[in-house]
Amino acid sequence: MLKVLKAGFYTTIQDRGRFNYRNMGVPVSGTMDQVASTYVNQLLENDATAACLEITMTGPTLVFEEDTYICMGGAKLETTLNNVPVQLYKIYKIVAGDILSYGKLENGFRNYLAVKGGFQTEFVLGSRSFYKPLTSLNRLKDHMEIPYITTPSFESKLQELQMESLFSESVLTVSKGPEYEQLTGKQLKQLFSKEFTIAKENNRMAYQLEEFIEGHEISMLTSATLPGTVQLTSEGKIIILMRDGQTTGGYSRILQLSKKAISILAQKKYGDQISLKLIEV
Amino acid sequence: MSDFPISIKPFGSNAILIEWPKQVSTEILEDILSFTDALKAKLSSLKEWETISAYNSLTLISKEQPISFSSLEKQLKQWYLEKTNSDTSTKVLWRLPVCYDPVFGIDIAEVANHLKMSEETLIKQHTQKPYTIYGIGFLPGFMYLGGLPKSLEIARRSIPRLKVEKGAVGLAGKQTGIYPQQSPGGWNIIGNCPIPIFDIEESPPCFVKVGDQVQFYQVSMGEYDLRKIEANVGIFKLQKTILDA
Numbered sequence: 001m002l003k004v005l006k007a008g009f010y011t012t013i014q015d016r017g018r019f020n021y022r023n024m025g026v027p028v029s030g031t032m033d034q035v036a037s038t039y040v041n042q043l044l045e046n047d048a049t050a051a052c053l054e055i056t057m058t059g060p061t062l063v064f065e066e067d068t069y070i071c072m073g074g075a076k077l078e079t080t081l082n083n084v085p086v087q088l089y090k091i092y093k094i095v096a097g098d099i100l101s102y103g104k105l106e107n108g109f110r111n112y113l114a115v116k117g118g119f120q121t122e123f124v125l126g127s128r129s130f131y132k133p134l135t136s137l138n139r140l141k142d143h144m145e146i147p148y149i150t151t152p153s154f155e156s157k158l159q160e161l162q163m164e165s166l167f168s169e170s171v172l173t174v175s176k177g178p179e180y181e182q183l184t185g186k187q188l189k190q191l192f193s194k195e196f197t198i199a200k201e202n203n204r205m206a207y208q209l210e211e212f213i214e215g216h217e218i219s220m221l222t223s224a225t226l227p228g229t230v231q232l233t234s235e236g237k238i239i240i241l242m243r244d245g246q247t248t249g250g251y252s253r254i255l256q257l258s259k260k261a262i263s264i265l266a267q268k269k270y271g272d273q274i275s276l277k278l279i280e281v
Numbered sequence: 282m283s284d285f286p287i288s289i290k291p292f293g294s295n296a297i298l299i300e301w302p303k304q305v306s307t308e309i310l311e312d313i314l315s316f317t318d319a320l321k322a323k324l325s326s327l328k329e330w331e332t333i334s335a336y337n338s339l340t341l342i343s344k345e346q347p348i349s350f351s352s353l354e355k356q357l358k359q360w361y362l363e364k365t366n367s368d369t370s371t372k373v374l375w376r377l378p379v380c381y382d383p384v385f386g387i388d389i390a391e392v393a394n395h396l397k398m399s400e401e402t403l404i405k406q407h408t409q410k411p412y413t414i415y416g417i418g419f420l421p422g423f424m425y426l427g428g429l430p431k432s433l434e435i436a437r438r439s440i441p442r443l444k445v446e447k448g449a450v451g452l453a454g455k456q457t458g459i460y461p462q463q464s465p466g467g468w469n470i471i472g473n474c475p476i477p478i479f480d481i482e483e484s485p486p487c488f489v490k491v492g493d494q495v496q497f498y499q500v501s502m503g504e505y506d507l508r509k510i511e512a513n514v515g516i517f518k519l520q521k522t523i524l525d526a
Contacts, residue, residue: 019344022331024479024487025421025461124481133462134421134481178290178298221303222416222425224333224340226296248335248418248425256293281291281350 001065001147002119007140008102009058012204013119014243015051018127018134022247028227029129030243032204032266033110034259035166036074040114043071043091043161044154050118051128053140055111057269059102060140062113064094066150069116073163075108075267090160107167108267117149131244170274172261175281177230179220179252187214187232191255191276196238198272204244207265209274212236218252225249228257230276240265285312287361289354292340294347299357301337305427305455310415312366313339314492319364320357334491335416335425374411374494376520377459377474379450380505381407385473392435392452392469404499406430407471411494412457422461422479422487426495429457441467448473450497472497475509476517488519 004011014037017030031037031054041050053060059077064070071091072079079086079102086092086100102111121128124135132138140146183191190213199208215236224247225231231239231251240257241249242265255276257265268274285301292298299316301309313334320341324330331342381404383389393400412426419425429452437453442465445451449460451468460466461478474497479487489495500508511517 020331021421021486022333022342023417023491024485025418025423026486125486175291175293178292178300221305221336221338222418223300223335223338224292224296224298224342224418226293226340226342228293246419247333248416253292259294281294 001145002115003063003065004140004142004144004146005061005063007142007144008055008060010056011060011140012054012130012138013051013121013140013146014054014129015049015118015127017243018125018129018131021125022224025247026125026134027131027205027244027247029127029131029204031112032243033074033112033166033263035263036110037112037114039089039161039163040071040073040112041118043089043156043158044069044114044116045156046114046116046118050114051121052112052114052119055102055113057105057109059111061102062100064096064098064100066096066148068094068148068151069154069156070094070100071114073112073114075111076106076167077111078103078106079111087160089163091156107165109269110266115148116151116154120147120149166260166264167267169264170272171277172265172274173258173277173279174230174255174261175258175279177253177255178223179218179232180254182216182218182252183254184214184216187216190214192278195273195275198268198270198274200270202268202270204242206242206245207240207268209238209240211238213238216252220250220252222248222250223253225253226256228259228262229253230255230257242266284361284364285309287358289357291350295344296340296342297348297350297353297357299339299341303337305336305415307413309337310413310492313337314370315366316361316364318370319360323360333418335418370490370492372492372494372524373489374496374522374524375489376496376498376522377476378500378504378508379408379472379474379497380500380502381472382502382505384502385446385449385505386471388438388469389471392471395435396432398432403433403471406433407457408497408499411496414489414491414493414495416491417487417489420461420464422477422489424458424478424489424495426456426458429455433457435469437467438469441465445470446473448475448477450474473505475505476512476519482515494524
């Protein structure tokens with residue numbers, strides 16, 4: 001078991017996502033920064049579907065009760081293993097009783113902690129990703145325990161990875177969304193010439209942007225939305241749906257973030273700046 | 282059944298959107314369902330795909346592999362032309378109990394007053410005819426229902442509530458529906474349905490599907506409690522009628 005001494009600000013279990021239920025209104029969920037979570041699982045030679053911890057802004061304090069191997073990636077937080085600083089994208093051997101403590105956030109917003117074999121929390125509709133009320137919890141609680149498989153020894157092909165950080169990137173590549181053609185010249189200019197600021201309203205469901213662009217009066221019938229769908233409300237507010245975003249919506253879908261752009265955005269927090277760049281699909 | 286002019290648009294690297302004329306109509310819904318059916322036979326590895334249909338659109342999502350838009354677009358147009366309009370899926374009319382007591386229907390008095398009718402008339406009109414499910418989205422198991430009588434159309438509340446109860450039955454614009462779980466929401470709440478629409482213990486977790494119909498019937502507070510207990514222990518028998526194709 002992994003004992004959670006302190007859960008941190010918003011820590012969840014996430015895997016690649018919950019597929020096949022979107023036609024029943026179930027969001028796909030899964031890790032927000034799939035680039036980072038894929039690398040930490042690959043280093044540990046886990047299945048692509050292995051579940052890891054997604055740690056947001058303020059990290060937890062954790063005690064490992066069985067031997068295993070771990071790897072962290074994504075956001076950089078001051079992190080120590082038994083009071084010794086640890087690095088990202090590097091495998092660490094864990095002995096029963098080891099304590100992993102997260103400290104101050106240095107860069108990015110979401111950190112991923114993977115364990116050899118993946119965390120073994122409840123499996124609901126094909127995924128362990130937290131999404132209440134499908135899963136009983138929406139985030140970790142202090143003093144809870146998370147099961148994992150004991151791994152006394154493991155010879156990894158790679159011990160560590162030199163990763164280029166996505167944090168310095170602030171340009172989100174987008175393709176045209178289904179309602180792109182409805183945008184006016186003025187709206188297009190505002191979208192692609194300005195910098196935008198991440199609003200307070202940002203979470204696993206959606207990121208809102210502080211600056212508005214010109215509004216519109218075009219209504220549409222409710223239709224499918226995806227992670228990375230950029231919506232424009234009639235008042236001109238921009239909402240970017242993320243992994244827990246609803247499966248359908250009634251706001252104009254003006255743009256669609258690339259997969260990499262979703263990972264870049266997942267590492268942004270309130271007050272950070274981004275800009276949009278149009279590419280062909 | 283006639284064919285419609287459809288348009289096909291890219292939707293990111295992994296999805297493609299097929300749109301029918303912008304109307305809420307059962308003919309379009311039937312056409313989307315029969316095309317979805319045809320695609321299930323055509324897309325050989327359907328395991329790799331998810332579909333979301335709503336009102337006048339069908340979205341195909343490739344779970345892993347990016348799609349090639351131009352070749353898939355051509356293929357889809359061809360398949361649409363070849364389609365035989367035989368929707369083989371069975372459609373069901375579900376009858377769902379709703380308690381309109383003001384304990385649940387917290388806005389019913391206000392709504393009736395606004396619509397200039399008695400609460401009895403409101404309930405009668407709300408339960409009179411089946412509604413068609415045009416889509417499921419927003420929340421797991423949330424049905425977009427069409428066919429609300431014009432006399433029951435009322436604007437959504439100006440200030441949304443932070444908490445609407447699970448099972449709450451609401452009215453907003455041309456729509457009526459059930460909140461399948463506790464959630465924030467701006468609909469006018471006129472009752473509550475004791476039967477969970479989405480349940481992870483069931484397979485499939487959501488018993489309704491797009492194209493099915495739903496008709497509400499009024500139950501007393503006592504019957505509501507009984508149905509709720511029955512649903513919780515899994516012995517509630519849903520009233521269903523298979524609809525002719």
